[in-house]
Amino acid sequence: MKKYTVLPEKGRLLISTDLHGNYGDFQTLKEFFFCQEEPVYWVILGDAVHGPSREHRKKNLYDYSDRSWDIVSELMDLMAKNKNIYYVLGNHDHGHIGGRTTRKFHQDEVAYLRSSITSKQHLEMQYFFQNSLLAIVVPNGLLLTHGSPDDTLLNIEDLNDISFDPKENNNYQNEVLCSFLSHYGQEEQVTANLLKRLSQNLNLSINVVIHGHDRSLDGWFVEGNNQLCPVIFGAEKQNKSYVFVDLSEKFTEVSQLEKYIFTIYH
Numbered sequence: 001m002k003k004y005t006v007l008p009e010k011g012r013l014l015i016s017t018d019l020h021g022n023y024g025d026f027q028t029l030k031e032f033f034f035c036q037e038e039p040v041y042w043v044i045l046g047d048a049v050h051g052p053s054r055e056h057r058k059k060n061l062y063d064y065s066d067r068s069w070d071i072v073s074e075l076m077d078l079m080a081k082n083k084n085i086y087y088v089l090g091n092h093d094h095g096h097i098g099g100r101t102t103r104k105f106h107q108d109e110v111a112y113l114r115s116s117i118t119s120k121q122h123l124e125m126q127y128f129f130q131n132s133l134l135a136i137v138v139p140n141g142l143l144l145t146h147g148s149p150d151d152t153l154l155n156i157e158d159l160n161d162i163s164f165d166p167k168e169n170n171n172y173q174n175e176v177l178c179s180f181l182s183h184y185g186q187e188e189q190v191t192a193n194l195l196k197r198l199s200q201n202l203n204l205s206i207n208v209v210i211h212g213h214d215r216s217l218d219g220w221f222v223e224g225n226n227q228l229c230p231v232i233f234g235a236e237k238q239n240k241s242y243v244f245v246d247l248s249e250k251f252t253e254v255s256q257l258e259k260y261i262f263t264i265y266h
């Protein structure tokens with residue numbers, strides 16, 4: 001099944017990362033997206049689900065109620081109507097379709113969410129995650145992923161043979177899956193190796209990884225001079241950030257992206 005796609009070369013692109021059940025942030029992004037002129041695309045880089053428990057809500061950064069299901073349910077509706085919205089799987093999402101369960105806010109976040117919705121809703125959620133992607137290539141020079149992958153992947157076409165169920169994969173496929181879903185910032189040379197290989201595969205010049213999976217109170221950070229992580233979940237409210245770029249502008253280095261990082265609440 002298709003696990004990556006290549007976006008068009010014209011229009012604009014909104015890139016947002018981890019929501020972790022924060023419906024207010026989702027709503028704000030949605031309003032921004034739907035007031036843009038066409039053509040406009042929206043890539044959501046995973047971990048829509050798993051919000052704070054009651055106990056964690058006492059802490060400032062996590063003062064919102066967990067509306068994981070509402071977000072997934074609405075995304076399913078939006079994506080059925082609008083083919084310009086793309087969802088990339090995160091490691092928290094993966095827990096619902098064969099990946100390892102996560103324990104950030106609950107002992108077993110997968111079991112907790114499953115028990116808080118009906119079995120029909122959970123099946124719909126699993127179907128949604130099963131049909132999500134591992135990576136999106138933007139011809140203007142970007143690779144969009146949840147984690148920041150290492151250079152294990154030998155050919156971008158190999159992504160399409162990977163199953164989200166680790167039991168169906170060989171060791172190489174599981175290493176790639178793990179690196180796309182769960183790895184943090186890479187050394188510059190490791191990311192450069194991966195991007196060089198993918199550029200050759202695709203006959204494009206891909207120079208920067210934009211990923212989620214990590215947090216920063218400041219709202220975004222750069223690693224290895226070729227990776228950018230815009231942060232919503234785990235950023236101070238006034239710093240929560242997304243990226244909004246023109247698909248016709250080429251990006252050869254991460255610093256060119258800085259002027260396209262915007263705060264959600266401005």
Ligand SMILES: [Mn+2]
Pocket residue numbers: 047090091092146181212213214
């Ligand atoms: Mn994650």
